[in-house]
Amino acid sequence: MVSLTPVNTSDVDVRGLERWLRETIAGTVGFDAGSRALYSMDASNYRRRPLGVVLPRDVDDVVATVAACREFGVPVVPRGGGTSIAGNATGEGVVIDTSRHLTRILQLDPDRRVARVQPGVVLDDLRAAAARYGLTFGP
Structure with missing residues (x-):
C-alpha cells in the first residue's frame, strides 16, 4: 500500500x-x-x-x-x-x-535454481543468464 x-x-x-x-x-x-x-x-x-x-x-x-x-x-x-x-x-x-551501478548477477546456481543479484539487476539480463541453463525467472 x-x-x-x-x-x-x-x-x-x-x-x-x-x-x-x-x-x-x-x-x-x-x-x-x-x-x-x-x-x-x-x-x-x-x-x-x-x-x-x-x-x-x-x-x-x-x-x-x-x-x-x-x-x-x-x-x-x-x-x-x-x-x-x-x-x-x-x-x-x-x-x-540502484539501477545505475548495482546491477550485477552475483551468483546463478542452476542445480539449486537460485540466483543472487544486486537490487538494480535488469530482469531481461537475469532471464538471459538463466536461459543458458534451460531456466527462466518469472513473471
Whole structure:
C-alpha cells in the first residue's frame, strides 16, 4: 500500500542531509529541482516529488544513505527500474536508485535454481543468464 502522507520538510534539515551525503558517499547525490522532478514518477499514476535522490555506487553507499536518512528523520524510497504500477518507486523521502551501478548477477546456481543479484539487476539480463541453463525467472 502506498502512503500519501507528505513528509513535513519544515522539520528536516534538508541542506544538512544533502551536505552529509555529498561528503560521505561515493555515488551521485541530487537534491536539485531537475533530479527531484525526474524521480517524482514511476510507471504508475502517482506523482510525488522526493527530497533528494541518491545513486549509490556500492552497498556501503546504500548503508550510509539509509543511516543518514534515519538520523535526519527522512523516509527511504528504494527504486530499481521505476516500473512499479503501484507507486512503490515514488515518495517524498530520499530515493535510492540502484539501477545505475548495482546491477550485477552475483551468483546463478542452476542445480539449486537460485540466483543472487544486486537490487538494480535488469530482469531481461537475469532471464538471459538463466536461459543458458534451460531456466527462466518469472513473471
